[in-house]
Amino acid sequence: VLIRPASSQESVLQPPCGPAGLPPAASQTVPLPFPMSHGTTTLAFLFQGGVLAAADTRSSCSGLVACPASQKIRPIHSHLVGTTSGTSADCALWKRILSRELRLYQLRHGRRLSTSGAGGGASADLGGTSGGLQKASPSSSGPGLWYVCSDGTRLRGSLFSVGSGSPYAYSILDQGVRWGLTVEEATSVAREAVYRAAHRDAWSGNCVDVYHVTSKGWTRRKREDLKEEYYREKGRQGR
């Protein structure tokens, strides 16, 4: 496995188990009906202008591109954005549950829950799903970025990339991300990282979404087809 070029990395599927609180005897593992396959490239990083999150838009199911225009970055509320990777159904469900819980918190306590709190809530709920989430937002304490995983891992950091295309993106991000980037530079680094991952990873591709979160809320850049970028680069190289 370690000598083939571009080895695929699929996140490990965990069989569904009951929500936390139910006794183990009541939550037996159920065999999966068919082999599920998922791959993606999502990334997010902090910089002086807030948080930038980017993702590709391909949903794959083994060898089939099930949807070339899916949304892997979903806003949770005006100042919180989550990226998804893993099984789309699981991510969509838990994202909605999280939004509901955060809204209830806001109504009860009169203020928004901080990112770390949201991360904590998400990891408690995510017991049975597969995949990773990143949540990005500026809270009262400044921009925050958390990586949350279905096995309960919850990590705070300043740069993450999740999914089968993440190694390709990581090296681009390591090269280009600095605290002092302008918004345009940061966007271009994020786009380049997703483009390179989409080029090499079979399960990532189609378009790229970029979200920028500041203290005033999130803004979304127009979705861009990576095919155009490929042909533009080909023209530049003169190949």
Place this chain on the structure above:
Amino acid sequence: MALFQVSGLKSYAELREQILPARQTHLFDRTNHYNFGTKTQEFAVPLGVDPSGFLGTCSRDGGVSIDLNHGTTTLAFKFRHGVIVAVDSRASAGRYLASNDVNKVIEINPYLLGTMSGSAADCQYWERLLAKECRLYRLRSNHRISVAAASKLLCNMMLGYRGMGLSMGSMICGWDKEGPGLYYVDDRGTRLSGRMFSTGCGSSYAYGVVDSGYREDMAVEEAYELGRRGIAHATHRDAYSGGAVNMYHMQQDGWIKVCKDDVSELIHRYRKGMF
């Protein structure tokens, strides 16, 4: 012949049969230049032995744990002024770091290089065998072997033992009459010609960086920097790669060793100004 019979001398063939067991007639130089060793194997594998199955049982929990040295990052790319080959220098055996100072580039001869990833033993043995074959070819046909032919030789050696547990992912780089040559050969018999390859568990990290900065008409210094960055960023993220970047440049009249830079220093230089 009458004198021969009268004198009672035995013929050479008879004598030989008495000394050596039957059928073992090719004692020397079995891989000759007509069939390149495709008819007779280098090693005789006893019937009923399944090396790859045996290796599988060794890494099971509770059994004998033989962790093969696998982790590495190697990359090579062709450009206008030749071929750049860059490799890391870490050898890991499971969780143990066996060495941070391994040379993963095998200098086959002054105009051919081979990289090493997968099992170190397999790579070293088979590439030395390839070196022997290339030298014999040069002596017999009075011209240098082409990169395509050399990689084909290695590929056929691998195919002779396919499925028996060999582990080798190698890039054969050289410069012949056709120009710079780069082939990827692996233990399954895959042989691909290409502009750029990277192998090992850190290869995906290297791909991102090199794809991003590659241009066919790069200057030589730019190419060196690209190779350095590819390995440095891969070693930064991959636990099984590290040590130093060993870089070679294949030019028209042979290869030169460019540098051996420690990756920690490189990463500190590249990531200055990051949080």
